[in-house]
Amino acid sequence: xxxxxxxxxxxxxxxxxxxxxxxxxxxxxxxxxxxxxxxxxxxxxxxxxxxxxxxxxxxxxxxxxxxxxxxxxxxxxxxxxxxxxxxxxxxxxxxxxxxxxxxxxxxxxxxxxxxxxxxxxxxxxxxxxxxxxxxxxxxxxxxxxxxxxxxxxxxxxxxxxxxxxxxxxxxxxxxxxxxxxxxxxxxxxxxxxxxxxxxxxxxxxxxxxxxxxxxxxxxxxxxxxxxxxxxxxxxxxxxxxxxxxxxxxxxxxxxxxxxxxxxxxxxxxxxxxxxxxxxxxxxxxxxxxxxxxxxxxxxxxxxxxxxxxxxxxxxxxxxxxxxxxxxxxxxxxxxxxxxxxxxxxxxxxxxxxxxxxxxxxxxxxxxxxx
Amino acid sequence: xxxxxxxxxxxxxxxxxxxxxxxxxxxxxxxxxxxxxxxxxxxxxxxxxxxxxxxxxxxxxxxxxxxxxxxxxxxxxxxxxxxxxxxxxxxxxxxxxxxxxxxxxxxxxxxxxxxxxxxxxxxxxxxxxxxxxxxxxxxxxxxxxxxxxxxxxxxxxxxxxxxxxxxxxxxxxxxxxxxxxxxxxxxxxxxxxxxxxxxxxxxxxxxxxxxxxxxxxxxxxxxxxxxxxxxxxxxxxxxxxxxxxxxxxxxxxxxxxxxxxxxxxxxxxxxxxxxxxxxxxxxxxxxxxxxxxxxxxxxxxxxxxxxxxxxxx
Numbered sequence: 001x002x003x004x005x006x007x008x009x010x011x012x013x014x015x016x017x018x019x020x021x022x023x024x025x026x027x028x029x030x031x032x033x034x035x036x037x038x039x040x041x042x043x044x045x046x047x048x049x050x051x052x053x054x055x056x057x058x059x060x061x062x063x064x065x066x067x068x069x070x071x072x073x074x075x076x077x078x079x080x081x082x083x084x085x086x087x088x089x090x091x092x093x094x095x096x097x098x099x100x101x102x103x104x105x106x107x108x109x110x111x112x113x114x115x116x117x118x119x120x121x122x123x124x125x126x127x128x129x130x131x132x133x134x135x136x137x138x139x140x141x142x143x144x145x146x147x148x149x150x151x152x153x154x155x156x157x158x159x160x161x162x163x164x165x166x167x168x169x170x171x172x173x174x175x176x177x178x179x180x181x182x183x184x185x186x187x188x189x190x191x192x193x194x195x196x197x198x199x200x201x202x203x204x205x206x207x208x209x210x211x212x213x214x215x216x217x218x219x220x221x222x223x224x225x226x227x228x229x230x231x232x233x234x235x236x237x238x239x240x241x242x243x244x245x246x247x248x249x250x251x252x253x254x255x256x257x258x259x260x261x262x263x264x265x266x267x268x269x270x271x272x273x274x275x276x277x278x279x280x281x282x283x284x285x286x287x288x289x290x291x292x293x294x295x296x297x298x299x300x301x302x303x304x305x306x307x308x309x310x311x312x313x314x315x316x317x318x319x320x321x322x323x324x325x326x327x328x329x330x331x332x333x334x335x336x337x338x339x340x341x342x343x344x345x346x347x348x349x350x351x352x353x354x355x356x357x358x359x360x361x362x363x364x365x366x367x368x369x370x
Numbered sequence: 371x372x373x374x375x376x377x378x379x380x381x382x383x384x385x386x387x388x389x390x391x392x393x394x395x396x397x398x399x400x401x402x403x404x405x406x407x408x409x410x411x412x413x414x415x416x417x418x419x420x421x422x423x424x425x426x427x428x429x430x431x432x433x434x435x436x437x438x439x440x441x442x443x444x445x446x447x448x449x450x451x452x453x454x455x456x457x458x459x460x461x462x463x464x465x466x467x468x469x470x471x472x473x474x475x476x477x478x479x480x481x482x483x484x485x486x487x488x489x490x491x492x493x494x495x496x497x498x499x500x501x502x503x504x505x506x507x508x509x510x511x512x513x514x515x516x517x518x519x520x521x522x523x524x525x526x527x528x529x530x531x532x533x534x535x536x537x538x539x540x541x542x543x544x545x546x547x548x549x550x551x552x553x554x555x556x557x558x559x560x561x562x563x564x565x566x567x568x569x570x571x572x573x574x575x576x577x578x579x580x581x582x583x584x585x586x587x588x589x590x591x592x593x594x595x596x597x598x599x600x601x602x603x604x605x606x607x608x609x610x611x612x613x614x615x616x617x618x619x620x621x622x623x624x625x626x627x628x629x630x631x632x633x634x635x636x637x638x639x640x641x642x643x644x645x646x647x648x649x650x651x652x653x654x655x656x657x658x659x660x661x662x663x664x665x666x667x668x669x670x671x672x673x674x675x676x677x678x679x680x681x682x683x
Contacts, residue, residue, distance in 0.1 A: 017540075019540045169450060172563065263499055264494070267522070275500075278497045278499055279497075
């Protein structure tokens with residue numbers, strides 16, 4: 001069980017949660033080693049979620065490159081978030097929890113949580129910042145239709161950071177019957193490991209699909225990084241392929257890895273946008289899913305070790321990539337992976353893999369307005 | 371049953387015999403334990419105040435009104451253990467520039483006014499991470515801190531950092547033992563599963579937690595979270611050796627310059643618990659503060675100072 005990543009990770013939470021984290025860790029260990037858990041998850045992936053997702057060549061988007069897109073946007077609910085939500089809900093059922101609490105930024109994780117709760121008959125409460133509710137209205141309506149209760153978070157930044165804090169406070173209060181379905185590879189141990197392991201399916205499939213399509217591995221693999229779960233899932237498929245360069249792309253105004261410092265946020269130590277006193281700063285991004293001042297501890301470790309590099313994309317560059325993918329490939333990406341797409345043209349490498357982590361329907365209003 | 375229980379570690383016993391403040395007459399009849407000299411001893415009262423420009427004055431008033439220990443909140447931007455009142459107070463304090471250095475100054479000023487009262491900064495790990503864990507502890511001690519509470523640093527993490535450990539109703543017996551073995555003088559009992567802030571009633575979980583903690587340790591047990599009325603205080607004091615009033619104290623302290631001047635800050639802690647045979651409580655309901663005479667505050671009235679421009683927010 002991986003509780004820390006070098007100097008990052010750990011469990012910085014109030015005492016009330018420690019027994020719940022111990023219980024979760026034990027439950028995860030058991031599930032992880034139980035073939036039936038994996039069979040059930042794979043069957044749900046096939047028959048419910050739409051796995052494996054395709055690998056799509058995108059030659060018109062990037063002339064002169066051989067670009068492949070790992071199409072997590074085609075997964076049920078429209079983003080990679082469902083991989084994690086399905087795995088965690090099976091775990092919650094094993095632990096006897098009847099209530100799920102989750103946070104959401106762009107709404108994709110909230111929709112995934114609401115979806116699996118509907119499928120398994122669990123109560124679902126989703127915390128969402130009021131600013132995000134405004135800019136991701138379609139997902140708000142989807143969550144309501146799926147039977148989840150969406151609670152507006154009306155203080156602080158009114159975005160993902162505050163929604164996460166409120167979800168954790170709810171968990172502290174209702175810990176005995178509630179599972180906290182965290183949406184990214186952040187939070188106290190063992191969450192980063194659980195989420196990373198559940199998203200690893202992205203990298204496993206993509207690696208095999210690249211070998212089938214090209215007979216070789218990509219030279220570089222890119223993914224957007226907010227909390228970093230689609231990136232960690234993609235990267236894990238190539239962790240031992242040292243010739244494959246791994247690049248995470250952050251929003252320029254939310255570059256926790258690019259311009260953060262070690263701090264403690266939401267239960268773990270990582271690279272965080274924080275001031276010199278450890279106070280967490282506000283992130284600023286057009287993309288609600290990347291608008292988060294923290295990042296998963298494993299990314300901080302990968303950055304320090306040099307195994308992965310992290311770069312930034314501005315709002316304008318992401319919007320341009322969004323429009324370009326629509327016009328050249330007939331695919332509307334979410335604004336989050338549009339950040340990764342924006343970096344493709346300038347790469348030295350020719351054979352490129354990008355995780356297209358979600359679809360862009362939720363972002364239409366915001367993009368059309370600009 | 372608590373006759374032999376003593377505060378260990380560097381924290382002075384909150385009730386040295388004979389040292390009685392302005393509310394001393396109310397303490398005479400008490401309570402839940404007897405000290406070495408056979409004198410009865412009330413449950414101790416800890417009051418939490420968020421660091422701010424007026425906090426040293428408020429802290430002095432709190433002690434004048436009967437507080438035995440003051441917790442000083444060093445605000446953090448993302449306080450997971452806190453409910454709305456303390457969260458808002460933290461936001462306000464941060465907007466007033468109460469960063470670590472200013473909080474340490476606030477602590478030092480409070481210490482200058484209160485040479486004998488245990489003062490315990492309460493904060494979150496991120497501040498220590500940024501300042502340097504050891505350096506934070508050293509600087510806090512140099513500024514007059516008696517100990518330290520880090521709300522998101524559970525027992526077992528960073529054992530070399532001396533601090534008051536917290537236990538909760540969800541804590542296993544094993545964790546209560548670990549917390550008791552490593553805590554600094556007393557054990558902080560979180561009365562409920564939840565965040566700080568007022569509740570309708572005292573958590574029914576406290577009794578069981580006290581019982582389990584008593585089976586493990588002889589250290590003093592202070593109960594906090596959700597204690598916001600004299601009734602809660604009385605009920606908690608019948609079980610624990612001390613109580614912590616946090617959100618309610620912050621709320622009274624923050625009602626603005628006008629309210630602050632109208633009420634007597636010292637009275638905010640008149641919920642001081644004095645239980646006789648574990649049942650009687652002598653306390654002024656917090657709601658009646660502005661109507662109560664100035665019985666508690668005998669030194670130069672702190673609320674005069676609160677009329678100064680500094681306090682006029």
